Amino acid sequence: GESVGLHLPTLSVQEGDNSIINCAYSNSASDYFIWYKQESGKGPQFIIDIRSNMDKRQGQRVTVLLNKTVKHLSLQIAATQPGDSAVYFCAENDNQGGKLIFGQGTELSVKP
Amino acid sequence: EPEVTQTPSHQVTQMGQEVILRCVPISNHLYFYWYRQILGQKVEFLVSFYNNEISEKSEIFDDQFSVERPDGSNFTLKIRSTKLEDSAMYFCASSSILAGVGEQYFGPGTRLTVT
Numbered sequence: 001g002e003s004v005g006l007h008l009p010t011l012s013v014q015e016g017d018n019s020i021i022n023c024a025y026s027n028s029a030s031d032y033f034i035w036y037k038q039e040s041g042k043g044p045q046f047i048i049d050i051r052s053n054m055d056k057r058q059g060q061r062v063t064v065l066l067n068k069t070v071k072h073l074s075l076q077i078a079a080t081q082p083g084d085s086a087v088y089f090c091a092e093n094d095n096q097g098g099k100l101i102f103g104q105g106t107e108l109s110v111k112p
Numbered sequence: 113e114p115e116v117t118q119t120p121s122h123q124v125t126q127m128g129q130e131v132i133l134r135c136v137p138i139s140n141h142l143y144f145y146w147y148r149q150i151l152g153q154k155v156e157f158l159v160s161f162y163n164n165e166i167s168e169k170s171e172i173f174d175d176q177f178s179v180e181r182p183d184g185s186n187f188t189l190k191i192r193s194t195k196l197e198d199s200a201m202y203f204c205a206s207s208s209i210l211a212g213v214g215e216q217y218f219g220p221g222t223r224l225t226v227t
Contacts, residue, residue: 034215036218041220042220042221043116043203043205043218043219043220043221044155044203044218045218046215046216046217049215089154089155091155097160097167097168098143098145098160098162098167098168098207098216099145099157099160099168099170100145100147100155100157100216101157102147102154102155102156102157103154104153104154105154
């Protein structure tokens with residue numbers, strides 16, 4: 001069935017290092033993917049998105065990579081900062097409406 | 113910067129009671145959503161709403177749930193008879209265009225505790 005999952009529930013990195021958060025999805029019909037950041041007590045905050053006709057998209061300090069062959073999505077954060085500590089969710093949309101299907105989330109901890 | 117707002121931030125209710133969760137989407141947005149997140153779990157889609165009607169709903173959104181846009185600014189989620197398992201964070205989201213082309217903006221959430 002449709003599902004979006006994450007490989008690791010937690011990730012701990014040193015401040016200044018690069019972080020890579022991974023996500024696997026199973027619905028080959030999905031054509032729009034989003035990364036959200038959720039800080040404690042807050043709602044999901046949009047980070048970056050990518051459509052299925054792209055392999056890579058860059059934002060400020062963040063890069064999303066999409067590998068449709070293996071149905072894999074990753075979020076790379078460059079020079080990770082303490083303010084990046086949060087839970088990161090990937091989400092997918094199958095272009096059949098606005099519904100987003102979220103993954104389980106990865107908790108990123110940045111050590112000073 | 114415009115943002116989605118939700119009230120109350122925390123609602124405590126007894127099992128069997130009705131609750132109404134309120135949201136004010138971003139003013140020029142046309143698509144509205146409710147999601148929920150049980151503590152420690154992923155965000156789950158409940159319902160989408162466009163043009164004053166439900167566009168899509170999940171299996172979670174049973175007959176105990178309803179949504180309404182009573183005026184030009186508010187978007188509400190009503191749970192008619194709450195159950196213990198309804199305890200969760202409820203997030204409202206809105207977007208200017210259908211997801212797949214643009215992002216959904218989430219509110220800060222309402223924590224619902226059913227006792």
